[in-house]
Amino acid sequence: MKSSLKWFAVLTTIVMLFILLGGALVTKTDSGMGCGRSWPLCNGQLIPDKITLELVIELSHRLVSGAGGFMVLILSYMSWKNIGHIREARFLSVISFSFLVLQGLIGAAAVLWSQSDFVLALHFGISLISFASVFLLTLLIFEVDKKFEAEKLIVDKRMRFHIIGILIFSLIVVYTGALVRHTESSLICKDWPLCVNDSPALPSNLYEWVQMGHRAIAGAIFIWVSYVSFIAHKHYKHQKVIYGGWIAAFILVFLQVTAGAFIIFSRLNLYIALAHALFIACFFGVMSYLLLLTSRSKKNALASATHTVNGQDEQPDITPTIPAR
Numbered sequence: 001m002k003s004s005l006k007w008f009a010v011l012t013t014i015v016m017l018f019i020l021l022g023g024a025l026v027t028k029t030d031s032g033m034g035c036g037r038s039w040p041l042c043n044g045q046l047i048p049d050k051i052t053l054e055l056v057i058e059l060s061h062r063l064v065s066g067a068g069g070f071m072v073l074i075l076s077y078m079s080w081k082n083i084g085h086i087r088e089a090r091f092l093s094v095i096s097f098s099f100l101v102l103q104g105l106i107g108a109a110a111v112l113w114s115q116s117d118f119v120l121a122l123h124f125g126i127s128l129i130s131f132a133s134v135f136l137l138t139l140l141i142f143e144v145d146k147k148f149e150a151e152k153l154i155v156d157k158r159m160r161f162h163i164i165g166i167l168i169f170s171l172i173v174v175y176t177g178a179l180v181r182h183t184e185s186s187l188i189c190k191d192w193p194l195c196v197n198d199s200p201a202l203p204s205n206l207y208e209w210v211q212m213g214h215r216a217i218a219g220a221i222f223i224w225v226s227y228v229s230f231i232a233h234k235h236y237k238h239q240k241v242i243y244g245g246w247i248a249a250f251i252l253v254f255l256q257v258t259a260g261a262f263i264i265f266s267r268l269n270l271y272i273a274l275a276h277a278l279f280i281a282c283f284f285g286v287m288s289y290l291l292l293l294t295s296r297s298k299k300n301a302l303a304s305a306t307h308t309v310n311g312q313d314e315q316p317d318i319t320p321t322i323p324a325r
Helices: 003-028 053-083 087-112 122-141 157-182 206-235 240-265 270-313
Strands: none
Touching: 003 053, 003 087, 003 122, 003 157, 003 270, 053 087, 053 122, 087 122, 087 270, 122 157, 122 270, 157 206, 157 240, 157 270, 206 240, 240 270
């Protein structure tokens, strides 16, 4: 694999991460209307004459997203051409670019026509899927599978259930977290882990339900990941990629929950809030790679069984040859 393709893939992955964090920055600083109801221009101008902090944040995000779109398109083409023989490469190429375009369209629609908070909350999740697709393409380009001997990996039914279940559940966590930001429910509950630690009670309004619902779901995924990480530590040490993947997932989900708590303690510190978004992006990337390995498990099992059968059948032929008459 050409080194230029490898480094371009790394650069594209980093840019995708900046797009993800840039979107979070726009939301957290209320900069969505920094360019007014104008897109792709800013206040109807190519070069705005009135500069504000919100305008700089929003315009920077648009520029990085536009550059990222071209980079993903180029990476998708190059991946299709160079590693198209790998089963997942073409699928990931299409998904990465398609979801990035979809993310941009939702962002443009929010600026031009406004959208409900429940629709806007989809934005981060769509960006996350696009980022994960580019991340997986990069791993394929670097031939990480060969280093982990992934072609020999067989994921059993129990582990397959946990990988798929947690990945799907993490999208719900992401959506509810985005909903907290878009409904401005971040500080509706002043305490943690309860809304009001001194007087436990059910939420009394929509904003408290959104906040506490997200906390409950985030707590559930933390417990789930902790449980599966324990299983991996106990039974899967011989499968290094599974074991290492779950240890990484546990560390990231722990950091995610911790950052979520400190967002409340720090009263929405911007750096902690961006770290919160970074940790979930990395966690989703790890889980996506585990899903990719899981999708190959059945094929690996069949190949292993075939190899075993062939090995048993390969006996020396001692039948005497009878001359033809």
